[in-house]
Amino acid sequence: METNSSSPPFPGNHSTCSRDNVVKTMVFPVLYSFLFLVGLVLNGVAVWVFFRIPSKSHFIIYLKNIVVADVIMTFTFPFKVLSDSNMASTGLRIFVCRVSSVLFYVTMYISILFFGLISIDRCIKTLRPFRGTNAARLVRRKILSGAIWTFLLVLCLPNVILTRKTPSSPYFKCGDLKTEAGLYWHQVVNHVCQIIFWCNLVTVIISYTLITKELYRSYSRSTGGTISRATSGASTRKHHQAKRKMNANVFLVLAVFFVCFVPFHFARVPYTMSQTQGVLFDCKLKLFFFQLKESTLFLSSLNSVLDPLIYFFLCKSFRTTLFKTLQLAPGTCSRLTGRGSEMDTVSTI
Template identity: 85%
Template sequence: TGQLQNLTFHTNITCSRDNVLKTVVFPVLYSCLFLLGLSLNGVAVCVFFRIPSKSHFIIYLKNIVVADVIMTFTFPFKVLSDSNMASTGLRIFVCRVSSVLFYLTMYISILFFGLISIDRCRKTLKPFRGTNAARLARRKVLSGAIWTFLLVLCLPNVILTRKTPTSSYFKCSDLKTAAGLYWHEVVNHVCQVIFWGNLVTVIVCYTLITKELYRSYSRTKAQRKINANVFLVLAVFFVCFVPFHFARVPYTMSQTRGVLFDCKLKLFFFQLKESTLFLSSLNSLLDPLIYFFLCKSFRTTLFKTLQLPPGSCSRLTGRGSDTDTGTKYQTPYGSLSHNT
């Protein structure tokens, strides 16, 4: 019996989630991310509040700003929970509400990244097609539908996470009812469909953009250097979202079908999920780069707010640029964004 107790104790210590990575490293990283993200997204909110929604691009960016602000405010709760500084009640709140909001805003961003890619592609292939009030109204309705759909999808995760923890050492999955575990797995599958669908969309759109830009440069004999700003959306999407979605499927299975995984394997998938989840969190910090480099309206309004001359960052955005991508010359096919 003593040997069995020692073995159980050793196993619990070995497989405990409360290691340095979870309780120290990630809380410090998320604390820094919160401070930086709050500052940058606070500026973004102030700037976008002054920009009228007169293009599809601006509408999509405003939705991403809102999602990033909400995501940023979930970080302090995660810091307190992971560092074991939170009370049992606060940890339950993290499982029921804060974590749900985090994932909600992540998939809001993923969907609008897909829409932005489609918009950039459309502006490249049909640069002279304008917009009107009816199209803008439809984009606003679409934005509202996306928020409503994901809120309805995520709400059962809040309602069905209602079990009372039997001890102070519990995981979020321990609070879910049987229906809650099942719905959690359903939501995971739906979110995977959302991600992979938008991944394909982003890849296809930027492949078409690249081909059209190359044709344009070849025809005009203009400078052949493609400004890297054009591919910021693609880069942020791949850095932030792709690794997590490769790690999420086995992690979710280890939660909902625990009998198939031993303790060490569960711990491995947990650490992999947390590492890639931090990359997803970086989205809230990297999105302001997209606003600055791809949106001329954002830059112009920011410079006016800070009382800086418009050419202050010409080396970064492209000298003599009159498009949101910073393309260094004007061509119908090179214009990837709005001059609004």
């Protein structure tokens, strides 16, 4: 979470180091407005579909939690648009600092945690494809999901409570509203969030390394079998083509994680240094790191519209329910997803 999530204009300051340039006040507001509209539609459909799907697997439980996080994140975008474009009143900018930006980061790290859990789940599903589930395991996953939400909300609640100072002028940063205890707790939350990200990054890398090895072994075995069974070559080739497509779909989670979350956390390190050790950075360098942070933060926001790809390509129940609701044949998107029976080996039921 950032103390500078809201940066007002500085009267009379036309320096190239001012944060209020065309990128911040026009480009990003337009991009976030588009993201809000697309996210509202896609996540609205996701909520509508998942409301009809019972929580009968770990994967579906995790996806439902990500849907909720994405919906909340999407509703924070209009406030960021108004704040960044300098169209927000003082009261609204205070709300952004106290509530909206806090919810944005809470939902981001909730998504990161559930991406880690999904990676573990996909790894187990690949290594032990016939391992089933039961009611007790589902209850434990629901309790774990509730614990994640409770932990992060309780962790970040002081950021809301301790951001209560009255701004001394219309031109303030979010950090100006924090009490001394609030600034200290803000640093604590930053460190905890960094730990959450790096631990989940390691989890994702290990999980998909194991998945890759297992898929390669499986592909090698099936390829060897194909050579010895020339008589069924045509049908076997079709099977392998569908399976390779299925295998590629598994890596959507990895792709979304790396596109959305990794750049921001690497850019955040020099940005934080430029804010806490200002004497080492001149104004233009600070501006560069700020724009880098905002650009990668937008990539993190893309998570809210990329997640529906995961729901569609990896969750068979989602596709089936969507097709039934829209009265489409299950094979409508077979060219994109591969045949359903083959997808089930790594997608949820």
